[in-house]
Amino acid sequence: MSIRLKNIAKTYGKAGRGVSRALEPLDLDIHEGELIGLLGPSGSGKTTLLRIIAGLEAADTMSDRPSSIHFGDRDVTHLHVRDRRIGFVFQHYALFMHMSVFDNVAFGLTALPRKQRPSSGEIRARVQRLLEMVQLESLANRYPAQLSGGQQQRVSLARALALRPDVLLLDEPFGALDAKVRQELRRWLRHLHDELNFTSVFVTHDQEEALELSDRVVVMSNGRIEQIDSPEVLYRSPANRFVFEFLGDVNRLEGHVHDGTLTCGDARLDVDLDEGSHELLLRPHEIKLDEHPTELAHLPVTITAIAPVGAEVRVELEADWLAEPWLATIRHADFERLRIKRGQRLYAIPRQWHQFPAANQRSIASETMS
Amino acid sequence: MHRIGDAPKVRRALVSAAVILSALFLLLPLVAIFAQAFSAGADVFWRNITQPDTLSAIGLTLFITVLTIPVNLVFGVALAWLVTRFRFPGRRLLQTLIDIPFAVSPVVAGLVYLLLYGRNGWIGGWLDTHDIQLMFAWPGILMVTIFVTCPFVARELIPLMQAQGSRDEEAAVTLGASGWTLFRRVTLPNIRWALLYGVILTNARAVGEFGAVSVVSGAIRGQTNTLPLHVELLYQDYNTVGAFASASLLALIALLTLATKAGLEWRAARREA
Numbered sequence: 292m293s294i295r296l297k298n299i300a301k302t303y304g305k306a307g308r309g310v311s312r313a314l315e316p317l318d319l320d321i322h323e324g325e326l327i328g329l330l331g332p333s334g335s336g337k338t339t340l341l342r343i344i345a346g347l348e349a350a351d352t353m354s355d356r357p358s359s360i361h362f363g364d365r366d367v368t369h370l371h372v373r374d375r376r377i378g379f380v381f382q383h384y385a386l387f388m389h390m391s392v393f394d395n396v397a398f399g400l401t402a403l404p405r406k407q408r409p410s411s412g413e414i415r416a417r418v419q420r421l422l423e424m425v426q427l428e429s430l431a432n433r434y435p436a437q438l439s440g441g442q443q444q445r446v447s448l449a450r451a452l453a454l455r456p457d458v459l460l461l462d463e464p465f466g467a468l469d470a471k472v473r474q475e476l477r478r479w480l481r482h483l484h485d486e487l488n489f490t491s492v493f494v495t496h497d498q499e500e501a502l503e504l505s506d507r508v509v510v511m512s513n514g515r516i517e518q519i520d521s522p523e524v525l526y527r528s529p530a531n532r533f534v535f536e537f538l539g540d541v542n543r544l545e546g547h548v549h550d551g552t553l554t555c556g557d558a559r560l561d562v563d564l565d566e567g568s569h570e571l572l573l574r575p576h577e578i579k580l581d582e583h584p585t586e587l588a589h590l591p592v593t594i595t596a597i598a599p600v601g602a603e604v605r606v607e608l609e610a611d612w613l614a615e616p617w618l619a620t621i622r623h624a625d626f627e628r629l630r631i632k633r634g635q636r637l638y639a640i641p642r643q644w645h646q647f648p649a650a651n652q653r654s655i656a657s658e659t660m661s
Numbered sequence: 662m663h664r665i666g667d668a669p670k671v672r673r674a675l676v677s678a679a680v681i682l683s684a685l686f687l688l689l690p691l692v693a694i695f696a697q698a699f700s701a702g703a704d705v706f707w708r709n710i711t712q713p714d715t716l717s718a719i720g721l722t723l724f725i726t727v728l729t730i731p732v733n734l735v736f737g738v739a740l741a742w743l744v745t746r747f748r749f750p751g752r753r754l755l756q757t758l759i760d761i762p763f764a765v766s767p768v769v770a771g772l773v774y775l776l777l778y779g780r781n782g783w784i785g786g787w788l789d790t791h792d793i794q795l796m797f798a799w800p801g802i803l804m805v806t807i808f809v810t811c812p813f814v815a816r817e818l819i820p821l822m823q824a825q826g827s828r829d830e831e832a833a834v835t836l837g838a839s840g841w842t843l844f845r846r847v848t849l850p851n852i853r854w855a856l857l858y859g860v861i862l863t864n865a866r867a868v869g870e871f872g873a874v875s876v877v878s879g880a881i882r883g884q885t886n887t888l889p890l891h892v893e894l895l896y897q898d899y900n901t902v903g904a905f906a907s908a909s910l911l912a913l914i915a916l917l918t919l920a921t922k923a924g925l926e927w928r929a930a931r932r933e934a
Contacts (some may be wrong), residue, residue, distance in 0.1 A: 347835070372831075374837075379832065381832060389850040398846075399836035402838040403832070403837065451835070652807070
């Protein structure tokens with residue numbers, strides 16, 4: 292079921308007494324069967340947007356531009372939460388602590404009006420199937436307090452799916468879990484989504500989670516949508532500086548360009564830019580280290596910290612001409628070849644850099660590979 | 662680490678002071694009530710208790726309590742729900758208003774009710790022309806008892822419901838639960854212990870209320886005399902044994918209430934462990 296939002300805005304507080312805009316008026320189209328990640332820092336409005344889709348919160352009513360929410364052909368703008376046919380998964384599970392796992396999952400079915408309610412035998416069979424799906428069939432008679440966080444979140448997912456909702460909404464579903472369980476559940480949710488083919492929207496502040504799990508990511512900040520794209524496009528061509536900075540670590544190089552050379556203290560870099568002040572941004576993996584400068588780049592740095600993390604080595608670089616230290620990720624082979632130690636002086640060589648001249652323009656990425 | 666009061670001398674002094682004070686101020690009076698009640702023997706005690714006026718007082722007190730509890734149960738739950746689940750102008754003010762019965766002396770409360778609903782009162786005058794009498798009759802006693810006890814349930818529930826938040830209810834409503842289903846199957850189980858505790862406190866106060874009731878009841882023997890008022894009447898009649906016999910009944914109800922409360926707390930502690 293597709294989700295179509297039009298003119299959704301949300302303001303908290305009363306006029307004249309410190310109004311805060313949680314959401315600027317925005318439109319969003321989510322296609323049938325998509326898994327969409329709402330990504331942004333806290334206060335960006337992503338959870339508010341999710342709760343408005345669910346109907347747990349109401350969008351502002353604007354007389355000049357009426358807002359609307361459609362699930363497929365169904366206009367749900369004025370429909371109560373309980374009639375929207377959504378599944379909602381909360382960050383802290385919100386399981387009913389006084390009910391067994393079985394009763395939790397069965398809640399939606401047993402709460403149906405008598406006429407629509409399936410027979411108790413059918414309810415039992417359906418709950419059993421759901422518990423098998425989340426691999427918890429052996430724990431049906433336990434209480435939530437007896438389960439681990441990951442198991443509780445799986446129960447809450449089974450509960451949300453019991454009524455076969457049109458859309459599944461997840462509010463930071465893995466936020467309260469530890470890294471390993473989170474990874475496992477992510478993969479499992481992706482699998483479940485592909486198998487059952489519902490439309491899902493989930494909120495996260497973890498860019499890795501958003502990029503790994505989503506078909507498309509909606510990046511938000513300050514109540515606005517900054518960019519909507521697939522993870523590949525998002526990472527390759529961020530729409531603006533905010534998106535670029537939010538999606539990963541960023542190193543900054545500020546300097547003055549004269550005659551095609553950017554200088555900053557005793558650092559030099561040949562660039563194809565106009566005269567004047569410029570700021571360049573570099574990802575950690577776009578920095579190479581070597582014992583000698585090149586003709587194009589003369590950027591002397593000192594190694595101040597080394598941390599081997601998985602497939603690469605994270606190295607912190609400092610220099611007089613840098614306002615804040617740089618972070619570079621280099622391959623183990625280079626690390627060993629250069630015999631990198633703390634305090635060692637080397638030269639940084641950018642493979643590529645990015646620049647965002649003005650707001651809301653596509654990036655200019657340049658190859659400066661030596 | 663040396664804790665304050667850890668020295669053996671200090672500890673002994675503190676413990677004995679606590680024991681002596683509790684014995685003098687709490688235990689001894691309780692013992693005295695029963696000692697006085699039975700001072701002339703069990704059959705005199707029994708005769709006093711089974712006197713028609715005493716029986717009527719017992720009946721009236723229980724009648725008022727039985728009516729007060731459900732009223733305040735519904736009122737308290739509704740108020741706590743309103744204050745913790747909704748944001749509206751005047752919410753703070755309402756939360757302060759709940760405490761008025763605690764802040765105002767019960768005698769003053771009784772006088773205000775008399776002023777409003779008495780025969781010469783603002784509303785009472787109109788009621789009188791329609792032949793409705795509230796003051797100096799059981800409806801008046803019920804009204805002031807409800808007034809005096811109405812914060813107990815709400816006061817117990819509000820902090821708990823605030824701490825619990827509305828996540829569970831939101832979860833239930835996304836699962837299609839109607840308002841009543843949601844209350845019965847999700848909210849009520851979450852608040853049941855606090856609710857029961859509030860009811861116990863309401864019960865204790867409704868049974869024992871003296872000040873407000875004494876103003877509006879008129880203390881007509883066999884008609885509008887509650888048990889606490891009856892104790893005073895008997896005492897003024899120099900029937901010490903009778904007064905203490907009735908007082909012992911009140912003490913007994915209080916002890917039962919305390920036992921129930923302790924039992925509930927013990928159960929709650931065990932459930933958490």
